[in-house]
Amino acid sequence: MRLKNIPGSRESIAGSPFVVQAPELCRGRWREVFKTPGPLYAEIGMGKGKFLMEMARRYPDINFIGIEKYSSVLLRAVQKMEEDPLPNVRLVRMEAEDLESVFSPGELTRIYLNFSDPWPKDRHAKRRLPSAAFLARYARVLCPEGEVEFKTDNRDLFAFALGELEGSGFQIRELTYDLHRDERLCRDNVTTEYEERFSAAGRPICKYILSRREESKEGNHVSALFPDMGDL
Ligand code: SAH
Numbered sequence: 001m002r003l004k005n006i007p008g009s010r011e012s013i014a015g016s017p018f019v020v021q022a023p024e025l026c027r028g029r030w031r032e033v034f035k036t037p038g039p040l041y042a043e044i045g046m047g048k049g050k051f052l053m054e055m056a057r058r059y060p061d062i063n064f065i066g067i068e069k070y071s072s073v074l075l076r077a078v079q080k081m082e083e084d085p086l087p088n089v090r091l092v093r094m095e096a097e098d099l100e101s102v103f104s105p106g107e108l109t110r111i112y113l114n115f116s117d118p119w120p121k122d123r124h125a126k127r128r129l130p131s132a133a134f135l136a137r138y139a140r141v142l143c144p145e146g147e148v149e150f151k152t153d154n155r156d157l158f159a160f161a162l163g164e165l166e167g168s169g170f171q172i173r174e175l176t177y178d179l180h181r182d183e184r185l186c187r188d189n190v191t192t193e194y195e196e197r198f199s200a201a202g203r204p205i206c207k208y209i210l211s212r213r214e215e216s217k218e219g220n221h222v223s224a225l226f227p228d229m230g231d232l
Contacts, residue, residue, distance in 0.1 A: 005072055006071075006072040006075060009071040009072045009074075009075040010071045012075055012078060013071050013074055013075060013078060013093060016078045016081075016082075016091075018078055018081040018082075018085070018089065018090060018091055019074070019078060019090070019091045019092065019093065020033065020065075020090050020091070020092050023092045023094060023102040024101050024102055026102070027101065027102055027103060027104050027107075028104035028107065030063075030065070030103070030107055031063075033063075033090055034063040034087070034088060034090070035087050035088075036061070036063075036087070036088070038061045038062050038063045038088070039062055039063070039109035039110070040062075040063050040064075040065060040107060040108050040109055041055070041062055041063070041064050041065070041108070041109060041110040041111075041112065042064070042065040042066070042067055042103075042108055042110075042111050042112070043064070043065075043066050043067065043111075043112040043113075043114060044067045044096045044099075044111060044112070044113055044116075044129055045067070045068060045069075045096070045113065045114065045115075045116050045117070045129060046066035046067060046068045046074075046077065046091075046114075047068065047073055047076075047077075047114075047115075047192065047193055047194070048073060048076035048077055048080070048193055049066055049076065049077030049080055049081075049091070050080075050191075050192060050193050051112070051114055051190055051191070051192040051193075051195075052064050052066040052077070052089060053077075053080060053081070053084070053086060053089060054190045055190050056086045056088050056089045057086065058190065059088075060088055061088075062088065063088045063089075063090075064086075064088055064089045064090075065089075065090055065091075065092060066089065066090070066091045066092065067091075067092050067094055067096060068091070068092075068093060069093065069094065069095050069096070070093075071093055074091055074093050077091055078091065096129060096134065096137075097137075099137045099138070099141055100137055100140055100141060103141040104141070105140055105141065106141070106142065106143040106144070106146075107141055107143070108141050108142050108143065108146060109142070109143055109145070109146055109147070110142075110146065110147045110148070110149065111138050111141075111142065111146070111147070111148045111149070112148075112149050112150075113129045113130055113148065113149070113150040113151070114150075114151050114152075114192040114194065114195070115151065115152055115153070115192060115194035115195065115198075116128065116129040116130065116150070116152065116157070117129070118152075118154045118156065118157045120156070125160070128157065128160065128161075130148075130150050130157070130160070130161035130164060131160075131161075131164055132164040132167075132168060135148070135164060135165070135168040135169075135170060136168070139168065139169050139170070139212060142212055143212075144212060145211070145212065146211075146212045147173070147209055147210060147211050147212070148170065148208075148209070148210040149207070149208070149209050149210075150207065150208050150210075151179065151192070151195060151205055151206070151207045152205070152206055152207075153194075153195075153198040153199075153203040153204070153205055153206070154206075155177075155206065158177075158206040158208075161208070162208070165210070169212060170210035170211065170212060171210065171211050171212075172208055172209075172210060173209045173210065173211045174207070174208065174209040175207070175208045175209075176206065176207050177204060177206050178204040178205070178206075179204070179205040179206070179207045180199055180204070180205055181204070185207065
């Protein structure tokens with residue numbers, strides 16, 4: 001999401017109590033940032049924040065951190081927070097590549113990637129947020145039970161993301177190529193801005209949920225892909 005540069009957005013963000021201004025100083029101490037203790041979930045590339053804020057309202061015992069690299073985009077989320085301040089949400093303007101300077105090993109419980117930029121050119125593959133290089137970063141900041149949830153309408157990006165899993169240490173727990181027609185996975189689905197737009201245009205939404213946990217039973221991978229077949 002790239003909005004045109006909005007004059008003053010950097011200044012508004014710098015003065016906002018909802019934005020963590022020096023996130024590196026919170027490394028290993030994110031729990032102190034929030035009023036109540038609870039697991040930390042982060043959305044990387046949160047855009048205007050609809051998903052993050054709806055999740056935060058629905059799950060008040062979880063603390064949510066919204067990460068976005070552009071001030072002009074983050075500003076929209078800041079404005080929403082001003083209208084409805086949520087105690088369990090904080091926003092950070094940062095580049096996802098710097099994740100490890102902001103979170104200590106094991107600090108996060110879940111990472112959401114929603115409608116990440118596809119970066120279609122091969123030479124930009126490393127910038128894709130579900131790439132192996134990024135998965136390695138996520139693995140380092142997630143706790144042992146940590147999870148990554150990824151949604152996209154872009155089949156090429158989704159195929160790429162699946163191809164990056166081998167050797168990543170993540171297992172597929174859930175997978176669908178049409179989330180909105182998957183009764184079970186859609187039940188608790190909170191839509192994002194892009195998701196509303198793409199599904200209204202008739203585009204199916206792909207989603208996976210990855211878990212860091214080693215599965216003890218072989219075949220779990222397959223049964224996640226074909227749940228009707230049970231454990232093979
Ligand atoms: N999650 C929102 C927005 C999707 S657009 C939704 O589903 O509606 C992708 C967003 O990710 C954009 O706002 C973009 O600025 C942000 N983004 C892309 N790469 C990023 C990176 N490396 N670090 C932080 N934010 C990033």
